[in-house]
Amino acid sequence: MHGTKGKIRPNLEDYERYCRRFTWSEAERELSGLPFGRGLNIAHEAVDRHLENGRSDQTAFRFLRKDGAVEDLSYKELSKRTNKFANVLQELGIGRGDRVFALTGRIPELYLTALGTLKHRSVFCPLFSAFGPEPIRMRAEIGEAKVIVTTESLYRKKVAKIVHDLPSVRAVLLVNENGEKTDIPGTIDLRDALDAAASGYEIGQTDPEDPALLHFTSGTTGRPKGAVHVHKAVVAHHITGKLVLDLHSEDIFWCTADPGWVTGTSYGIISPLTNGVTSIVDEAEFDAERWYRTLQNEEVSVWYSAPTAIRMLMKAGDDVVGNFDLSKLRLLASVGEPLNPEAVIWSEKVFGIPFRDNWWQTETGGIMIANFASMIVKPGSMGRPVPGIEAAIVREAPEGGIEEVVEPGEQGELALRPDFPSIFRAYLNEHERYAKCFADGFYLTGDLATKDEDGYFWFVGRKDDVIKTAGHLIGPFEVESVLMEHPAVAEAGVIGKPDPVAMEIVKAFVSLKTGFEADESLRRDLLGHARKRLGPAVAPKEIEFTPSLPKTRSGKIMRRLLKARELGLPEGDISTLEK
Numbered sequence: 084m085h086g087t088k089g090k091i092r093p094n095l096e097d098y099e100r101y102c103r104r105f106t107w108s109e110a111e112r113e114l115s116g117l118p119f120g121r122g123l124n125i126a127h128e129a130v131d132r133h134l135e136n137g138r139s140d141q142t143a144f145r146f147l148r149k150d151g152a153v154e155d156l157s158y159k160e161l162s163k164r165t166n167k168f169a170n171v172l173q174e175l176g177i178g179r180g181d182r183v184f185a186l187t188g189r190i191p192e193l194y195l196t197a198l199g200t201l202k203h204r205s206v207f208c209p210l211f212s213a214f215g216p217e218p219i220r221m222r223a224e225i226g227e228a229k230v231i232v233t234t235e236s237l238y239r240k241k242v243a244k245i246v247h248d249l250p251s252v253r254a255v256l257l258v259n260e261n262g263e264k265t266d267i268p269g270t271i272d273l274r275d276a277l278d279a280a281a282s283g284y285e286i287g288q289t290d291p292e293d294p295a296l297l298h299f300t301s302g303t304t305g306r307p308k309g310a311v312h313v314h315k316a317v318v319a320h321h322i323t324g325k326l327v328l329d330l331h332s333e334d335i336f337w338c339t340a341d342p343g344w345v346t347g348t349s350y351g352i353i354s355p356l357t358n359g360v361t362s363i364v365d366e367a368e369f370d371a372e373r374w375y376r377t378l379q380n381e382e383v384s385v386w387y388s389a390p391t392a393i394r395m396l397m398k399a400g401d402d403v404v405g406n407f408d409l410s411k412l413r414l415l416a417s418v419g420e421p422l423n424p425e426a427v428i429w430s431e432k433v434f435g436i437p438f439r440d441n442w443w444q445t446e447t448g449g450i451m452i453a454n455f456a457s458m459i460v461k462p463g464s465m466g467r468p469v470p471g472i473e474a475a476i477v478r479e480a481p482e483g484g485i486e487e488v489v490e491p492g493e494q495g496e497l498a499l500r501p502d503f504p505s506i507f508r509a510y511l512n513e514h515e516r517y518a519k520c521f522a523d524g525f526y527l528t529g530d531l532a533t534k535d536e537d538g539y540f541w542f543v544g545r546k547d548d549v550i551k552t553a554g555h556l557i558g559p560f561e562v563e564s565v566l567m568e569h570p571a572v573a574e575a576g577v578i579g580k581p582d583p584v585a586m587e588i589v590k591a592f593v594s595l596k597t598g599f600e601a602d603e604s605l606r607r608d609l610l611g612h613a614r615k616r617l618g619p620a621v622a623p624k625e626i627e628f629t630p631s632l633p634k635t636r637s638g639k640i641m642r643r644l645l646k647a648r649e650l651g652l653p654e655g656d657i658s659t660l661e662k
């Protein structure tokens with residue numbers, strides 16, 4: 084399946100040739116670096132660099148507010164306002180490397196926070212606004228948050244409950260959603276602070292290896308992991324935007340991901356800006372009509388979305404699409420979960436072009452494997468490695484260590500040579516967990532995949548028990564821990580149950596302490612408890628009571644077995660099952 088529309092020549096025309104010639108140092112030369120050799124700073128490359136190259140008055144972001152209002156921010160204005168944010172941090176005495184957390188919807192202040200923080204050389208850490216108080220508290224504690232930027236209503240609903248348990252926090256900056264002033268004791272009105280701040284700011288010396296971004300991700304066990312990325316990652320953000328999303332300066336780009344997750348930061352903020360395009364930011368949640376109208380009215384040319392959203396559009400029916408003129412769309416890209424072949428075929432039918440799947444993860448910071456605009460799409464495949472990325476399928480070697488699988492079609496773990504700029508540099512304060520991700524010169528992704536004879540990679544599944552729901556990774560341990568807080572719960576085991584739209588939903592198996600009745604009212608109580616503590620994005624959608632949970636002899640809950648039983652599949656190796 085081929086297909087891009089229009090006459091624009093793809094930035095990457097000849098894949099093999101481009102790969103042969105590509106070097107990361109050459110890619111870095113597309114950026115300018117800070118003036119007078121003061122290093123490399125993401126925010127300078129994303130914003131200030133464009134003040135010198137004729138893009139100053141171009142719209143950087145067009146914010147579509149929930150109430151229908153539209154707010155445009157030019158590169159020049161964005162530069163000024165992010166300077167102001169950096170000055171606010173300066174005034175507050177926040178230092179280089181200190182972590183600034185953001186918990187907001189997709190409002191302009193979130194983007195100012197991200198880029199102003201990077202200018203200040205503090206570390207930007209976005210949190211998903213649908214998190215409940217517990218995931219927020221846990222991440223802010225691990226990340227030793229110095230500043231929290233949030234809205235007044237999120238503060239009242241969530242942050243106020245936990246902020247006193249976070250001794251590292253020095254300032255809480257609030258935005259009132261209705262444009263009014265906030266006067267909650269112990270907090271600062273962000274808009275007031277921005278108004279009062281100076282609009283000039285000189286970015287200090289930034290080492291390309293200085294930490295810039297902290298993104299939390301989930302593992303099977305233990306607390307969430309804070310993946311640390313450095314300023315140098317901007318080289319990968321930039322070049323993948325150019326080569327995979329095929330961004331040209333005249334493009335109107337829409338990345339539907341929320342900046343609470345890595346895609347919404349790397350490709351919802353940084354990459355479109357370094358590539359000098361105009362980005363659409365929609366504050367509202369998914370709605371098929373609204374999305375098609377946005378694509379039409381904003382004349383979106385490049386659209387980056389995710390399989391759950393695409394499946395929801397497919398569900399809304401083809402008739403809806405017919406009501407809109409989507410002729411400006413020339414490239415569709417998808418990430419986050421496996422993209423079903425049917426979705427690729429459907430997009431060919433309704434948009435005249437295929438959705439192009441690409442693969443990456445929080446730890447890689449940027450796109451690693453992709454279906455490039457000039458490439459034939461094999462529906463169901465993630466595509467081929469980005470130039471400069473060496474990907475392989477590996478397995479355990481008989482003599483110890485790992486070895487590459489060379490036979491096409493043979494399954495193994497997807498691994499990458501970690502010599503690219505956006506690879507994470509640490510899991511914050513967890514060296515052992517970090518070191519475990521690397522072996523014999525490879526970064527091990529935790530995904531199972533195959534590679535075919537044409538060099539295309541195909542996703543098979545996760546190696547671990549992490550759950551993917553609506554594109555978000557959920558650690559079962561985090562959910563189990565909150566369920567266990569409930570006085571009725573003796574044990575909990577949490578799995579991902581297949582779902583036609585969200586890919587998986589969070590399902591919990593719960594055994595009760597004696598004296599508690601497994602009835603509907605307790606189930607509702609537990610669901611309510613989990614939603615209140617974890618938020619709707621993380622809480623289980625289903626709870627099943629069970630007299631006991633299958634465990635290994637060492638006492639670990641066998642989630643794999645719970646899942647096999649749920650799906651009616653063979654139970655596999657149960658030699659370690661507790662009798």
Ligand code: AMP
Binds near residue numbers: 417530551
């Ligand atoms: P996250 O770190 O939250 O971005 O999640 C990364 C994980 O999402 C990967 O390790 C994969 O398991 C999954 N994933 C991301 N993109 C794709 C894709 N195109 N196809 C299949 N799985 C994907």
